[in-house]
Each structure stands twice: as C-alpha cells, then as structure tokens.
Amino acid sequence: MLGPNGAGKTTIIKMLTGLSNPTGGKAIIAGYNVAKDALKVKENIGWVSSEVILDDSLTSMDNIWIQSKLHNLGKKWKEKAITLMKYFELDERDDKKVGQFSTGTRKKLEITMALLHEPKILFMDEPTIGLDANTRRLLWNLIKKINRLYGVTIFLTTHYIEEADVLCDNLAIINHGKIIAFGTAQELRTLVGGDLLEIDFFKVFDPAVIKDIDGVIEIRQEEGDRENETKTENSLKLFVKVKDAETVLPELISTVARIQPNIVKSIKIEKPNLESVFLELTGMRIVEIEEKMDKQFYTKARR
Amino acid sequence: MMRRLNQLIGLYIREVKNTYRNPAIIVMSVVQPLLWIVFFGSSFSSAPKSFLEGFFQTDNYIAFLLSGQLSASMLFVGMFSSLSMIQDKKSGYLRRIMVTPTRNYIVFLAKVLGSSTRGMIQVPIVFLGVMLFGVALPEPIGLTAFVVALFLLSLGLSSIYLLITMKSSDWQIPTVISNFINLPLMFSSTALFPKENFPPWMQIISDWNPVSYSSTFGREIIISGNSISANWIYFLYLFIFALALLIIGMFVATKTLKIE
Numbered sequence: 349m350l351g352p353n354g355a356g357k358t359t360i361i362k363m364l365t366g367l368s369n370p371t372g373g374k375a376i377i378a379g380y381n382v383a384k385d386a387l388k389v390k391e392n393i394g395w396v397s398s399e400v401i402l403d404d405s406l407t408s409m410d411n412i413w414i415q416s417k418l419h420n421l422g423k424k425w426k427e428k429a430i431t432l433m434k435y436f437e438l439d440e441r442d443d444k445k446v447g448q449f450s451t452g453t454r455k456k457l458e459i460t461m462a463l464l465h466e467p468k469i470l471f472m473d474e475p476t477i478g479l480d481a482n483t484r485r486l487l488w489n490l491i492k493k494i495n496r497l498y499g500v501t502i503f504l505t506t507h508y509i510e511e512a513d514v515l516c517d518n519l520a521i522i523n524h525g526k527i528i529a530f531g532t533a534q535e536l537r538t539l540v541g542g543d544l545l546e547i548d549f550f551k552v553f554d555p556a557v558i559k560d561i562d563g564v565i566e567i568r569q570e571e572g573d574r575e576n577e578t579k580t581e582n583s584l585k586l587f588v589k590v591k592d593a594e595t596v597l598p599e600l601i602s603t604v605a606r607i608q609p610n611i612v613k614s615i616k617i618e619k620p621n622l623e624s625v626f627l628e629l630t631g632m633r634i635v636e637i638e639e640k641m642d643k644q645f646y647t648k649a650r651r
Numbered sequence: 652m653m654r655r656l657n658q659l660i661g662l663y664i665r666e667v668k669n670t671y672r673n674p675a676i677i678v679m680s681v682v683q684p685l686l687w688i689v690f691f692g693s694s695f696s697s698a699p700k701s702f703l704e705g706f707f708q709t710d711n712y713i714a715f716l717l718s719g720q721l722s723a724s725m726l727f728v729g730m731f732s733s734l735s736m737i738q739d740k741k742s743g744y745l746r747r748i749m750v751t752p753t754r755n756y757i758v759f760l761a762k763v764l765g766s767s768t769r770g771m772i773q774v775p776i777v778f779l780g781v782m783l784f785g786v787a788l789p790e791p792i793g794l795t796a797f798v799v800a801l802f803l804l805s806l807g808l809s810s811i812y813l814l815i816t817m818k819s820s821d822w823q824i825p826t827v828i829s830n831f832i833n834l835p836l837m838f839s840s841t842a843l844f845p846k847e848n849f850p851p852w853m854q855i856i857s858d859w860n861p862v863s864y865s866s867t868f869g870r871e872i873i874i875s876g877n878s879i880s881a882n883w884i885y886f887l888y889l890f891i892f893a894l895a896l897l898i899i900g901m902f903v904a905t906k907t908l909k910i911e
Contacts, residue, residue, distance in 0.1 A: 365750050366750070367746065367749055367750065367910060368909075387752045387754070388752075390750060390751055390752040390753075391752045393750070395747075395750040397743060397746070397747070399743065401742065401743040401744055401746065401747045402744075402747075403665060403669070403744060405668075405669060405672045406665070406668060406669075410665075410668065413661070414661045414662070414664070414665050415751070416661075417657045417658060417660060417661025417662075417664075418657075418658050418661055418662075418748065418751035418752075418753050419751055419752070420653065420654040420657045420658070471750075
C-alpha cells in the first residue's frame with residue numbers, strides 16, 4: 349500500500365489487525381471478519397512495526413519466549429525460534445539485552461517474532477522507515493526471501509515508491525484515506541499512457557501554443573498552494589504528457605523558443621513509473637503532498 | 652483456558668524480569684521501608700514502657716509500626732503498575748501485545764500481579780531487619796496470613812492505580828495521584844497510630860480504609876505471635892477489596908484499554 353504520510357496507511361493496518369474498529373464497511377483477514385472475530389484475526393497474523401518495538405531490557409530469547417507465550421506455542425517454540433534465528437543469521441546464544449543491538453538486527457528479531465507462530469498474513473507497517481540505504485536493501489532481500497520461502501502473504505505499507513516497485517506483486521495507491529488505484533506495478537504504469545515532461549520556465553506564457561504539437565496528450569500547470577510557494581511571480585511549471593518524449597521534445601522546445609527565446613529553465617523526462625502514476629492520479633508528487641502536510645502542521649502548531 | 656494462562660504467565664514473567672532491570676532501584680525500594688521503620692520506629696524508644704503498652708499495646712513501637720509501614724508501602728507499590736502501563740503505551744509495546752490474540756484483561760492482570768510481586772520483595776528483608784530490633788517473627792501460619800493480606804492489599808491498590816491510568820499515557824498522573832491520595836490514606840489508617848485517639852470523622856475514614864485492615868490484621872499477628880487472636884474479618888475485607896477491584900479492573904480494561 350503506497351501513499352504519502354497521513355494518507356491513512358497505518359489507520360488501515362490498525363483496522364485490519366483488529367486494533368481499531370472500522371466505522372463502516374467490512375474487512376476479512378484470513379477468512380475472519382476483523383470487527384467480529386478480532387482474536388481469530390490476531391491468531392493468523394504477524395506484525396512488524398515501523399519503529400522497532402521490543403522489550404529492550406530483555407535478551408532476544410526472552411523477547412521471543414514472551415511472544416511464544418502470547419501465541420500459546422507450547423514446547424516447540426524454541427525449536428522454531430532457533431530455526432528462524434539461524435535463517436536470519438541471529439545468534440540464539442547472544443545474551444545481550446536487545447537494546448544494545450543494531451537497528452538491522454533488532455528488525456530481524458522483530459521479523460523472527462512475527463513469523464514464530466506461522467501466520468497466514470504478515471503486516472509490515474513502513475518496515476524500512478528510518479533505516480539507512482544499506483539496511484533498507486538488506487531488508488528488501490529479506491522480505492522477498494520470507495515471501496518465497498514461507499509462502500506468507502505480506503501486507504506492506506510504504507511511502508517509498510522504489511520500495512513498492514521492488515517488493516510488491518500487487519499495489520494499492522492510497523491518498524486522503526481512499527484507494528485511488530490498484531493493480532500490479534506494470535498495470536498501474538499503463539494508467540499514465542505516455543511519458544511525462546516536467547518543464548520549468550523563467551517566464552509565464554500561454555501553454556496553448558504547445559497543445560497542438562503532434563504527440564502532446566495533455567498539459568497541466570503545477571498545482572499547489574500558491575500562497576505558500578516560493579516561486580517568483582513570473583515563473584511557470586508545466587507537466588506535459590506526451591506519447592514519446594524523445595520525438596516530441598525537439599519540436600516543443602523550438603515552438604517555445606520561437607515565441608519567447610531562452611525561457612526554458614529545466615526539463616525533466618519521466619518514463620511511466622509509479623511516481624508518474626501517483627502524479628497522474630493526484631496531481632502532486634508524494635513528496636510534495638508530504639511537504640504540504642508538514643507546512644500545514646507547523647502552521648497549526650504556530651497558532 | 653490454557654492459552655490465557657500462558658499469556659498471563661508470559662506477561663507476568665516480563666513484569667517480574669523488568670523489576671530486576673535496575674538492581675539499584677530494587678535495593679532502594681527494599682531499604683527505604685526498612686529505614687522508615689528503623690528511624691520512625693525508634694522515635695518512641697525512650698518513651699516510658701507504661702505509655703507504650705497503654706497506647707500501642709506493646710512496649711516495642713517498631714513491632715507496632717512493622718505491619719503499618721509494610722501496608723503503607725503497598726500504596727506506593729501500586730503506582731508501579733500504572734507507570735509500567737504508561738511505559739508500554741509510550742514505547743509501543745502495548746501495541747505489540749494487542750496484535751496478538753491476548754485479551755485486554757490479561758494485560759491488566761499481568762500488570763497488577765507484577766507490581767504486587769514487586770511489593771512483596773521487601774517483606775522478607777524488612778522482617779529480617781526488624782528482628783535486629785527485638786521484634787520476634789510470628790508462627791508460620793500467622794506470618795503467611797499477614798503476607799497474603801499484604802498481597803491482597805497490593806492487588807487492590809495496584810488495580811486502583813491502573814484503573815485511573817487505563818486511558819492515559821501521561822507520566823505525571825500516577826505521581827500526582829500518588830501524592831494526592833497516598834499520604835491521606837496512610838495517615839487516616841492505623842498504619843502509624845491506633846485509631847482510638849482519632850477524631851470521630853477520621854475513625855470513620857479509618858474503618859473504610861483498606862490500609863487499616865492490613866495494618867491491624869498484621870499487627871495483631873506480630874504482637875501476639877500467632878494468628879489465633881487476629882481478627883480475620885479484616886482478612887475477609889481485604890479479600891473482598893482485592894477481588895472487587897480486580898473484577899472492576901478486568902471489566903474496564905476489556906472495555907477501554909486501547910493503544911493510541
């Protein structure tokens with residue numbers, strides 16, 4: 349589930365894991381209704397948090413033992429734990445408190461705990477947030493391996509487009525609490541229906557002059573909160589959807605140059621990807637939405 | 652049933668292990684009531700025997716104070732249950748528990764049992780300490796009955812604290828409540844002095860104060876050395892107090908315990 353911060357990803361996970369009740373609708377997880385059979389749902393799911401949540405004052409085995417008790421695993425818990433720990437390259441004899449472990453190791457331990465009771469569905473709520481690039485890639489490989497080896501369905505939320513592209517067989521894009529697109533990454537890319545040119549101009553001009561160029565599908569001016577933008581009054585940003593960027597671009601530049609020379613500041617070509625899908629669907633990039641929300645938050649906080 | 656018991660054991664053992672997280676805190680929480688008894692108890696050491704026997708029914712004020720001080724310290728132990736719950740809310744650990752098939756009341760029971768166990772750690776140390784001041788240990792049945800009475804008091808008081816902070820994550824609340832109710836409850840009980848000299852309105856409060864039940868019950872056992880002469884109605888009151896608050900707490904936890 350891909351979406352910017354504040355889109356409702358964690359709220360959905362809370363509902364699907366039986367932590368909060370939906371105000372409407374119905375959700376079935378592993379064959380059970382989340383509102384009516386929350387305990388049955390919880391028996392069948394595992395959960396990995398965005399910020400690693402463990403009892404830092406206990407050892408890894410203590411943490412796993414408590415988890416096994418909460419899932420009533422019986423005597424086989426240790427055997428299962430050791431198998432998983434070996435798989436994730438964790439040392440089961442390490443009696444250090446987990447608070448002393450690196451974030452990557454703690455994350456591995458959390459995944460071990462989430463898989464201990466062999467859940468049907470594993471919920472991962474922004475599992476790589478706050479991790480450095482290396483640890484993030486390590487975790488991506490781990491997630492792929494878990495999915496392949498244990499056959500567990502993984503429900504993962506993220507606001508990283510690359511992560512969604514790399515990890516997900518199916519993707520839902522969420523914005524303002526609503527799913528706005530669903531499908532494989534390939535299916536979603538087809539929604540864009542062409543390349544996207546993001547062009548910054550030094551001066552304002554009438555975009556109508558380029559609309560008749562062969563291959564131009566759609567022209568859109570940058571949306572956003574004009575009052576809070578830092579652009580100069582005369583600048584202009586256009587998103588131009590075209591059939592093929594390489595073919596259209598030379599004619600587009602020469603047309604603009606004929607009317608007003610030297611006004612193109614920068615051009616960015618974007619082949620269909622999840623970023624352009626999101627932009628196509630919402631009119632804004634994920635990072636722009638997050639920046640806008642941050643601004644609103646700080647404005648409110650100042651009041 | 653087995654599942655719930657396993658969940659309770661898992662969470663309870665976690666609470667107990669967390670008690671030993673910082674040995675310095677354990678040492679201080681054990682030594683503090685002992686110091687109280689030694690210093691406050693010694694304040695009457697030079698008083699005439701006739702006065703002590705007339706006023707306290709014993710010539711050793713430390714023997715009189717022992718059960719009261721242990722009972723009063725359960726008031727402060729109760730605070731640990733709510734601090735532990737707030738810690739779990741803040742760290743997100745409560746969420747870790749609540750995405751497993753663990754019922755809310757199991758979380759509540761584990762916290763209450765954990766903090767009550769923590770309160771019990773000081774009891775044997777304090778008893779050993781006061782023996783140096785001439786206080787004799789009562790016979791085993793009496794001693795066990797008093798320890799169980801303290802445990803019941805602690806269960807009830809921990810439940811009250813948890814009930815108050817069930818919906819809150821504010822660190823200040825347990826401390827503020829502790830300051831607000833602990834001292835009045837201690838001074839309006841028979842923990843430090845017999846109630847016979849209290850004004851009538853304070854005697855009424857004392858009669859409804861569970862700290863008084865435990866203090867008086869324990870004192871009768873310690874001074875007489877056995878449980879035969881103890882008034883077991885206080886033990887029954889404590890049992891009802893603990894049971895009622897545990898039931899209310901379990902019910903409230905089921906209905907209201909939520910992550911943020």
